[in-house]
Amino acid sequence: MNITLLSGNPKQDGLCQSVIDAAIRGAKAGGVSVSEIRLCDSRLIRCQVCDDGWGTCRDQNICSFGSDGFTQIQTSLKQADVLIFATPVYWGETSEALKSFLDRLRRCEFGSQGALSGKQALLIASAGGSGNGIITCLHQLEQFCRHTDMAIFDRFGINRWNHDYQAPAIESAARALAEGRVCGETIQLEN
Numbered sequence: 001m002n003i004t005l006l007s008g009n010p011k012q013d014g015l016c017q018s019v020i021d022a023a024i025r026g027a028k029a030g031g032v033s034v035s036e037i038r039l040c041d042s043r044l045i046r047c048q049v050c051d052d053g054w055g056t057c058r059d060q061n062i063c064s065f066g067s068d069g070f071t072q073i074q075t076s077l078k079q080a081d082v083l084i085f086a087t088p089v090y091w092g093e094t095s096e097a098l099k100s101f102l103d104r105l106r107r108c109e110f111g112s113q114g115a116l117s118g119k120q121a122l123l124i125a126s127a128g129g130s131g132n133g134i135i136t137c138l139h140q141l142e143q144f145c146r147h148t149d150m151a152i153f154d155r156f157g158i159n160r161w162n163h164d165y166q167a168p169a170i171e172s173a174a175r176a177l178a179e180g181r182v183c184g185e186t187i188q189l190e191n
């Protein structure tokens with residue numbers, strides 16, 4: 001199995017990275033090493049909104065400007081079995097790096113014909129001071145998954161007063177995915 005984590009986090013440490021590391025640890029415990037793609041380390045352009053609104057994204061599933069590094073990342077994501085999306089919450093949304101990348105990717109991979117269709121996704125939003133904006137950020141990630149026909153396995157909202165119990169839950173979720181658990185499977189209750 002191949003699990004790829006797409007990160008919108010600009011930092012190498014702190015709260016958001018701690019839960020990214022928890023997800024990677026969990027997958028590893030389940031026998032899968034995770035490829036982490038840090039979008040803030042690249043300098044990708046935004047969608048150029050070609051022609052009247054669509055470009056080669058619509059018919060060829062590629063971005064005409066993909067040589068900026070976009071196509072390489074798109075290829076990695078297409079090859080993954082499971083995707084983990086992780087971002088700090090900025091203005092109640094994903095970080096700008098993740099947002100502008102997903103804008104381009106959605107155009108290339110929309111609908112049930114896209115290469116992301118049916119893949120499982122784990123969504124992680126890490127908020128700061130107020131903790132506000134987690135829901136809207138997760139909603140934004142959900143919308144991306146709906147547009148690309150991905151299967152959302154779980155969603156996590158982290159802040160500075162819940163990470164002690166959320167980080168282990170993320171670790172467990174990533175482990176369960178690595179071990180092959182799928183959306184819709186019924187786990188027997190332990191009474």
Ligand SMILES: Cc1cc2nc3c(=O)[nH]c(=O)nc-3n(C[C@H](O)[C@H](O)[C@H](O)COP(=O)(O)O)c2cc1C
Pocket residue numbers: 011013014015016017087088089090091092093126127128129130131132133134
């Ligand atoms: C531009 C910007 C906007 C932010 N907007 C929010 C927000 O809407 N809600 C919130 O709770 N935190 C917000 N934060 C705080 C980040 O979510 C927080 O720094 C990060 O998720 C977790 O902390 P970390 O830096 O230790 O990883 C914002 C931070 C920045 C830089």
